[in-house]
Amino acid sequence: MYRQIAEDLRAQIEVGQLPPGARLPTEIELRETYDASRHTIRDAIKVLTTQGLVETRPGQGTFVVERISPFVTTLTQVVGSDGSGEGSPYIQEVVAKRRLPRASDVRVEIRRVDHRIARELQLNVEDTVVSRHQRRYIDEKAWSLQTSFYPMWIIEQGAARLIQASNIEQGTVDYLKTAIGAEQAGWRDTLTVRMPDSDEARFFGLPDYGRVSVIETRRTAFDRQGRRIRLTVSVYPADRNEFAVNVGDIPADAEDPASSAPGQETGG
Amino acid sequence: MYRQIAEDLRAQIEVGQLPPGARLPTEIELRETYDASRHTIRDAIKVLTTQGLVETRPGQGTFVVERISPFVTTLTQVVGSDGSGEGSPYIQEVVAKRRLPRASDVRVEIRRVDHRIARELQLNVEDTVVSRHQRRYIDEKAWSLQTSFYPMWIIEQGAARLIQASNIEQGTVDYLKTAIGAEQAGWRDTLTVRMPDSDEARFFGLPDYGRVSVIETRRTAFDRQGRRIRLTVSVYPADRNEFAVNVGDIPADAEDPASSAPGQETGG
DNA sequence: GGGTATTTGTCCGTATGTATT
DNA sequence: AAATACATACGGACAAATACC
Numbered sequence: 177m178y179r180q181i182a183e184d185l186r187a188q189i190e191v192g193q194l195p196p197g198a199r200l201p202t203e204i205e206l207r208e209t210y211d212a213s214r215h216t217i218r219d220a221i222k223v224l225t226t227q228g229l230v231e232t233r234p235g236q237g238t239f240v241v242e243r244i245s246p247f248v249t250t251l252t253q254v255v256g257s258d259g260s261g262e263g264s265p266y267i268q269e270v271v272a273k274r275r276l277p278r279a280s281d282v283r284v285e286i287r288r289v290d291h292r293i294a295r296e297l298q299l300n301v302e303d304t305v306v307s308r309h310q311r312r313y314i315d316e317k318a319w320s321l322q323t324s325f326y327p328m329w330i331i332e333q334g335a336a337r338l339i340q341a342s343n344i345e346q347g348t349v350d351y352l353k354t355a356i357g358a359e360q361a362g363w364r365d366t367l368t369v370r371m372p373d374s375d376e377a378r379f380f381g382l383p384d385y386g387r388v389s390v391i392e393t394r395r396t397a398f399d400r401q402g403r404r405i406r407l408t409v410s411v412y413p414a415d416r417n418e419f420a421v422n423v424g425d426i427p428a429d430a431e432d433p434a435s436s437a438p439g440q441e442t443g444g
Numbered sequence: 445m446y447r448q449i450a451e452d453l454r455a456q457i458e459v460g461q462l463p464p465g466a467r468l469p470t471e472i473e474l475r476e477t478y479d480a481s482r483h484t485i486r487d488a489i490k491v492l493t494t495q496g497l498v499e500t501r502p503g504q505g506t507f508v509v510e511r512i513s514p515f516v517t518t519l520t521q522v523v524g525s526d527g528s529g530e531g532s533p534y535i536q537e538v539v540a541k542r543r544l545p546r547a548s549d550v551r552v553e554i555r556r557v558d559h560r561i562a563r564e565l566q567l568n569v570e571d572t573v574v575s576r577h578q579r580r581y582i583d584e585k586a587w588s589l590q591t592s593f594y595p596m597w598i599i600e601q602g603a604a605r606l607i608q609a610s611n612i613e614q615g616t617v618d619y620l621k622t623a624i625g626a627e628q629a630g631w632r633d634t635l636t637v638r639m640p641d642s643d644e645a646r647f648f649g650l651p652d653y654g655r656v657s658v659i660e661t662r663r664t665a666f667d668r669q670g671r672r673i674r675l676t677v678s679v680y681p682a683d684r685n686e687f688a689v690n691v692g693d694i695p696a697d698a699e700d701p702a703s704s705a706p707g708q709e710t711g712g
Numbered sequence: 713g714g715g716t717a718t719t720t721g722t723c724c725g726t727a728t729g730t731a732t733t
Numbered sequence: 734a735a736a737t738a739c740a741t742a743c744g745g746a747c748a749a750a751t752a753c754c
Binding site for chain 2: 218224228246248251252254318360361362363364365366367368369370371387389391396398400402414418419420422424425426427430431432
Binding site: 445446480481482483487501502503504687 | 735741742743744749750751
């Protein structure tokens, strides 16, 4: 029965009778229209909440969620030097899509690696790495969390700026090349989807439980000798991010539709 | 208070006191241990359910979920002819990872395109396409749903097998090349995360509401002249799938860890 | 197959707290 | 300060699914 009510409300939302941002009738009003107890009404709304169709705000009401205009990250793209790098490469990437980027200061730590990072960077579990953490915003909205891990030998070879808590404007990929000659020859990304932990949920402003999951990308970068020079772990909320992969020869107008066309309609 | 109970149970799960597959105390037992009403206990368990930590089975109890061994799809990979193709390319890809593949028969339809497909294939909304739909299983478990759309001119040029409801063993990419000389020069993938619709939830056996979302990939393929020759929409449940992207020069042992190493430990 | 006990699912009622307007 | 609306907690009753005898 609460399913029936949820289904009925869902239909109203999808038809457009309840457009995005609209307020649903209050629980008491719904209780009367469906002749059910308030608890049953709440169960129905909880279904819609976990499906991401509505959100409740205490003291205000229940509202149809408005979809956030997604930002598309192209994983195969080499922007300047590195599509997911620090500093200007990241800024350039976002500006190219006509969005407003902002990044927090970098938080630098020297840590022992855990088991998983050790495996991906081919280190031993006793080894230490430099981690550089940054929070990123687009259009003043929390957009992603990023942490890069660099093996210690990179710093020992002379890349001292990695342990300074300041942005590397040229981008870390470019810096590593000029500083110690470690050129990024390629990388491997792995994408997984999971539920956010409490820190992530707070930072991204995600509803306390349920609904929005996060996408975690892990980028292992290699130099020309096949050495692991970096592992970058990025976390993106799934409700405002998409990813693209370009392979082989594709037309220029298909490579990055958002950069060339302002709106949804590309006029094909 | 229900958050407190949920937090307490979550801690027990993460410490390993309640290992994957274990049954939690019944609601009545928990009611006594926490001195709360059954409703409050149920709210606590609902939190864990939406976080994907536990699942409830009517008549049996509440169990700690067991993580499914994920299948990694490499989006940049060219297996035989096409990593996400029909027929033997798909089979090869799964067998290479030491898993057991199975695919349903192909369901073929001739349909008018909707607005979104028209845009991605650069067709008009009145145009028709051939759609080929397939359900895929790995280790006898529902794994993905795939639908490919081909513009009508491809069939008119002689690719008649596309409108036959049978697998194309050599793979459709290879078939299009040999049949009408339309060689796949490249493609663009777009990945989004969303909640499953009811059909998808049923097919994948996902919990009725909440938790597990699906990953939708849309692959637009181009021939040497930059023409759109195919749009493939695939839907994967996020709890058993990962994606990988390889770019540039990377060491052979990093390209596809699952194919070369049997277990989790690659011995780095 | 049938019956019974167990366990979760659904529905009702009520009261109070908290956030917002 | 008051009104509104959702959040949390208590209580009970019956239904549905499963397991076991």
